[in-house]
Amino acid sequence: MAxxxxxxxxxxxxxxxxxxxxxxxxxxxxxxxxxxFAEDGYQNSAIGDVARDVxxxxxxxxxxxxxxxxxxxxxxxxxxxxxxxxxxxxxxxLRGLLKGxxxxxxxxxxxxxxxxxxxxxxxxxxxxxHPAKAWFLDRATQLQNDIAATFDQAVxxxxxxxxxxxxxxxxxxxxxxxxxxxxxLRDPARFDMVGGLEAYISxxxxxxxxxx
Amino acid sequence: MAxxxxxxxxxxxxxxxxxxxxxxxxxxxxxxxxxxFAEDGYQNSAIGDVARDVxxxxxxxxxxxxxxxxxxxxxxxxxxxxxxxxxxxxxxxLRGLLKGxxxxxxxxxxxxxxxxxxxxxxxxxxxxxHPAKAWFLDRATQLQNDIAATFDQAVxxxxxxxxxxxxxxxxxxxxxxxxxxxxxLRDPARFDMVGGLEAYISxxxxxxxxxx
DNA sequence: TTAAACCTACCGATTACTCGGTATTTTTAA
DNA sequence: TTAAAAATACCGAGTAATCGGTAGGTTTAA
Numbered sequence: 001m002a003x004x005x006x007x008x009x010x011x012x013x014x015x016x017x018x019x020x021x022x023x024x025x026x027x028x029x030x031x032x033x034x035x036x037f038a039e040d041g042y043q044n045s046a047i048g049d050v051a052r053d054v055x056x057x058x059x060x061x062x063x064x065x066x067x068x069x070x071x072x073x074x075x076x077x078x079x080x081x082x083x084x085x086x087x088x089x090x091x092x093x094l095r096g097l098l099k100g101x102x103x104x105x106x107x108x109x110x111x112x113x114x115x116x117x118x119x120x121x122x123x124x125x126x127x128x129x130h131p132a133k134a135w136f137l138d139r140a141t142q143l144q145n146d147i148a149a150t151f152d153q154a155v156x157x158x159x160x161x162x163x164x165x166x167x168x169x170x171x172x173x174x175x176x177x178x179x180x181x182x183x184x185l186r187d188p189a190r191f192d193m194v195g196g197l198e199a200y201i202s203x204x205x206x207x208x209x210x211x212x
Numbered sequence: 213m214a215x216x217x218x219x220x221x222x223x224x225x226x227x228x229x230x231x232x233x234x235x236x237x238x239x240x241x242x243x244x245x246x247x248x249f250a251e252d253g254y255q256n257s258a259i260g261d262v263a264r265d266v267x268x269x270x271x272x273x274x275x276x277x278x279x280x281x282x283x284x285x286x287x288x289x290x291x292x293x294x295x296x297x298x299x300x301x302x303x304x305x306l307r308g309l310l311k312g313x314x315x316x317x318x319x320x321x322x323x324x325x326x327x328x329x330x331x332x333x334x335x336x337x338x339x340x341x342h343p344a345k346a347w348f349l350d351r352a353t354q355l356q357n358d359i360a361a362t363f364d365q366a367v368x369x370x371x372x373x374x375x376x377x378x379x380x381x382x383x384x385x386x387x388x389x390x391x392x393x394x395x396x397l398r399d400p401a402r403f404d405m406v407g408g409l410e411a412y413i414s415x416x417x418x419x420x421x422x423x424x
Numbered sequence: 425t426t427a428a429a430c431c432t433a434c435c436g437a438t439t440a441c442t443c444g445g446t447a448t449t450t451t452t453a454a
Numbered sequence: 455t456t457a458a459a460a461a462t463a464c465c466g467a468g469t470a471a472t473c474g475g476t477a478g479g480t481t482t483a484a
Contacts, residue, residue: 019449019462039340043256046439059442060464068440116338123335126328126397128251137398171395171403172412178394179387185338186349191383200384207419231428231483258473271476272430280474 026064028054030078033071038117041124042072042132069131072121076135079118094154095210097147098201101177105194108181116185122178144170160208176200238276240266242290245283250329253336254284254344281343284333288347291330306366307422309359310413313389317406320393328397334390356382372420388412 018026032053036045047068051061065071086107090100108115125136144167151166177197184193230238244265248257259280263273277283298319302312320327337348356379363378389409396405 057465120335123332175391179391
């Protein structure tokens, strides 16, 4: 009954004794690793560099995260928590959701390294056998379902006319956000991704009969 | 005046004596390399594997492409040529352009490995000092300008009303296409990217006064 | 005959990860 | 309160594998 922490997707996290110092180190490492991943991607980053960034030897780092994959999954889980708590309050109705998306963008616009890290990870996860493949697929599916539900609810509410497909609209919205983010990442100084999203959303609302 | 083939973005290609067999090999290698890049990305692919794929030793491959970067740039240049010749005929007016985009999608839907390779490369190129950074930036800029010009032309034509910003519309269109492609790549069986693009375009045309 | 095509045999650098320890901190028990 | 006990936090020194690239040669084709 040895408590081996296999490649879990974040649940377990079992009860482990961890010192205050250790917890602090873990957060330090997570943050440093994300910066590295933002520069070189996951596959191409050396955890030895991350270790040096936080003033640790490589085995020292591996004490906290036994494998490189564990480190990656820890980052993804952390992001999951942060996002859920941020999006939550906006999920009331369709207009609220769209407003929330703009707020997410406004916030993301001030964390370019984090956004870049996740954009690169997102694409990397398309590779055969990538350890984050399942995480990104689950996440995309769930997000699409959530948004689709809000659209569908607006239809049954009568807020908008019934000619739309919630799933399809959700996909399009996600696509626009992802795409705008990529354009911004490639040229952050010249491209205004918040403005781009606002323009899209206001035209969308207009074409749905809800004007902004 | 040594003819060192520095990190060019594709011009030179100077005059070199090359045998028929050699040309054939080059194409073989290019195709095999793209398949590898589609699975593992550029950074994480081993050119040794590519060599074995075409029945060559590693130095045998390096005879044709002296460095890994040369191989990458050769792929990008090849793609450039193919794309230009395919898009060309569609660039008449705004409606033609949008129709052309759908055709591109229809075609891409049958070359998933190629599309995936370029999507991954695209994201990889965001990394610090990535050899394909300039290529992707140039390409995105040029594409956006082309599309923007077509939108602007439609405005001065009077085909659509003057309330739109060509550059912004172009960015949005590119974003939608990129984003839809990502969704499709993540789940090709369930997601219909051609339909998604058609839906977006027809709503776009309607909201511009041009109905499809 | 001459250059291209291709090979065997290397090399130096980097990588994730292990082994076997020491130092530090926290918990427990007297 | 304190000291033993125990777990955590770390490190120096490896290791096996992989990678891009080179040196120097032979074979093949124009």
